[in-house]
Amino acid sequence: MSTIISDSEAWKSLHSHKRSVIDSTHLRDLLQDEDRCKTMSVSHGDITLDYSRTQMVLETPDLLCNLARAANLEQKISHMSQGKAINETEGRSVLHMALRAPKTSQIVVNGEDVIPSVHAVLEKVQIFSEKVRNGEWLGCTGKPLTTIVAIGIGGSYLGPEFVYEALRTDEVASTQASGRTLRFVANVDPVDAARALHGVDAETTLVIIVSKTFTTAETMLNAQTVKNWLLKSIPGGDADCITRQHMIAVSTAIEKATAFGIDPNNIFGFWEWVGGRYSVCSAVGIVPLALHYGFNIMESFLSGAHDMDKHYTTAPLRENIPVMLALVGLWNSSFMGYNSRAILPYAQALVRFAAHIQQVDMESNGKRVDMNGNILPFEAGEIVFGEPGTNGQHSFYQLLHQGRVVPAEFIGFCKSPSPVTVEGAPVSNHDELMCNFFAQPDALACGKTIAELKAEGVPENLIPHKEFPGNRPSLTLLFPELNAFTCGQLLALYEHRVAVQGFVWGLNSFDQWGVELGKALAGTVRNSLRTARADGISGIAGFNPSTTALLKKYLGK
Numbered sequence: 001m002s003t004i005i006s007d008s009e010a011w012k013s014l015h016s017h018k019r020s021v022i023d024s025t026h027l028r029d030l031l032q033d034e035d036r037c038k039t040m041s042v043s044h045g046d047i048t049l050d051y052s053r054t055q056m057v058l059e060t061p062d063l064l065c066n067l068a069r070a071a072n073l074e075q076k077i078s079h080m081s082q083g084k085a086i087n088e089t090e091g092r093s094v095l096h097m098a099l100r101a102p103k104t105s106q107i108v109v110n111g112e113d114v115i116p117s118v119h120a121v122l123e124k125v126q127i128f129s130e131k132v133r134n135g136e137w138l139g140c141t142g143k144p145l146t147t148i149v150a151i152g153i154g155g156s157y158l159g160p161e162f163v164y165e166a167l168r169t170d171e172v173a174s175t176q177a178s179g180r181t182l183r184f185v186a187n188v189d190p191v192d193a194a195r196a197l198h199g200v201d202a203e204t205t206l207v208i209i210v211s212k213t214f215t216t217a218e219t220m221l222n223a224q225t226v227k228n229w230l231l232k233s234i235p236g237g238d239a240d241c242i243t244r245q246h247m248i249a250v251s252t253a254i255e256k257a258t259a260f261g262i263d264p265n266n267i268f269g270f271w272e273w274v275g276g277r278y279s280v281c282s283a284v285g286i287v288p289l290a291l292h293y294g295f296n297i298m299e300s301f302l303s304g305a306h307d308m309d310k311h312y313t314t315a316p317l318r319e320n321i322p323v324m325l326a327l328v329g330l331w332n333s334s335f336m337g338y339n340s341r342a343i344l345p346y347a348q349a350l351v352r353f354a355a356h357i358q359q360v361d362m363e364s365n366g367k368r369v370d371m372n373g374n375i376l377p378f379e380a381g382e383i384v385f386g387e388p389g390t391n392g393q394h395s396f397y398q399l400l401h402q403g404r405v406v407p408a409e410f411i412g413f414c415k416s417p418s419p420v421t422v423e424g425a426p427v428s429n430h431d432e433l434m435c436n437f438f439a440q441p442d443a444l445a446c447g448k449t450i451a452e453l454k455a456e457g458v459p460e461n462l463i464p465h466k467e468f469p470g471n472r473p474s475l476t477l478l479f480p481e482l483n484a485f486t487c488g489q490l491l492a493l494y495e496h497r498v499a500v501q502g503f504v505w506g507l508n509s510f511d512q513w514g515v516e517l518g519k520a521l522a523g524t525v526r527n528s529l530r531t532a533r534a535d536g537i538s539g540i541a542g543f544n545p546s547t548t549a550l551l552k553k554y555l556g557k
């Protein structure tokens with residue numbers, strides 16, 4: 001019997017449900033049904049997910065839950081939380097939930113409870129970050145270290161940067177970060193390091209090299225570049241003191257980090273069962289963010305993520321926010337045929353959220369085979385992009401309203417971290433933001449008809465241009481406010497959404513073989529460029545004519 005989910009009756013019945021029921025509906029009408037709207041709202045604490053603006057009728061969520069059951073979703077979630085090796089192609093457990101589990105919990109992997117080692121690293125981070133923040137740990141010239149430069153790429157950068165930005169305007173976090181600076185270097189483009197180091201005083205800088213493998217080419221080159229900058233910029237230039245006092249590392253590859261010159265005492269470890277893109281809650285995120293904001297802020301962030309983990313692992317499917325979020329995404333992509341999705345936080349502080357979720361989602365579910373290697377007869381994964389509102393409205397929303405159909409996710413907060421009311425303005429600035437947050441989903445769903453345009457006296461020739469077809473799906477996530485705790489909840493919510501979609505599609509969301517080929521080819525180009533720079537153009541060999549010509553042009557030959 002085939003295990004491909006699209007062969008299941010549950011999958012087939014969703015396709016026929018779409019054809020026989022959904023295709024003749026319009027969101028404009030569906031939204032008039034109060035009972036339907038009520039059933040398409042799920043809450044957890046003060047968080048609400050409203051998916052009534054998706055092209056579904058009352059029975060659609062039940063059919064989606066049947067699909068989830070046909071995919072053994074509940075069993076897969078439970079295997080994940082128990083530490084089973086669900087990343088089968090790499091023989092690994094997937095335990096980012098353990099990173100935020102309380103000390104009293106127990107998760108056994110290969111006969112060993114991982115929780116004590118998680119908390120041992122957290123304690124080490126707490127002690128170290130407090131020493132740096134209170135000036136007990138000084139640089140080589142006796143100055144306190146107030147600037148943190150975190151070097152890392154992909155999962156060793158995007159999550160920490162998202163959280164850094166999210167908390168920059170939080171009252172408590174920003175007060176605790178006062179007088180401190182955190183910068184990131186990710187791109188191997190030397191411009192990234194140049195910008196990050198611009199105006200920075202090496203004598204007061206602590207550099208963190210963040211790399212799970214400690215082999216990523218970009219990070220290794222940036223690490224050496226920044227190390228050279230430290231050695232050149234700190235008066236006295238005692239290399240041992242500089243690497244000991246000004247450089248630390250976060251990695252699973254302790255030996256490699258030590259070989260680079262980092263003092264083993266200054267290496268914060270994590271484990272192979274933490275995927276790079278799921279590593280924000282490990283030392284990858286907690287070290288730089290605790291140094292900047294204080295350890296207590298990161299504890300609150302971890303508690304928020306754990307709170308969402310508990311909800312995810314215990315709530316029934318229909319009341320489970322990550323599960324319903326994922327099933328809505330599955331419905332839109334696998335049955336309605338929409339291949340992309342926009343993440344639209346109405347919160348400037350979430351400016352890097354979409355960038356982080358792009359990696360979490362697309363590196364996880366951008367796959368073409370199932371766990372057993374069978375080619376999937378459907379396209380999995382979604383193209384994810386996004387920008388904070390209202391900025392996006394003045395950029396790409398034109399396409400969302402009148403061009404292609406792109407399911408949208410509106411994320412909003414009841415309270416602003418920076419409340420302002422301008423005298424004479426009809427509403428506060430945050431209310432103004434939220435007016436747009438509430439208006440846009442209805443504009444997408446209901447549109448504007450030819451009859452309405454005619455009634456407004458719109459000239460005949462402009463009617464086709466001004467018509468909004470509507471029937472464009474979106475969902476709304478409303479949080480009370482953005483702080484360290486809710487930021488942790490939001491992160492975990494999206495991590496679990498991705499896992500659920502992968503579980504139902506039947507693929508492995510936790511490997512990333514697709515990034516390897518490009519890396520290997522870059523190595524071949526590197527060897528050729530090195531030879532060509534030293535010995536001339538004859539070094540350019542073994543490429544197709546197009547690449548050969550481009551390389552020659554690049555070399556100016």
Ligand code: F6P
Pocket residue numbers: 153154155156210211212213214215216219276277363512515
């Ligand atoms: O791009 C591939 C990748 O392996 C990501 O999965 C990972 O987050 C990133 O590179 C960085 O890897 P590392 O932390 O090992 O430097």
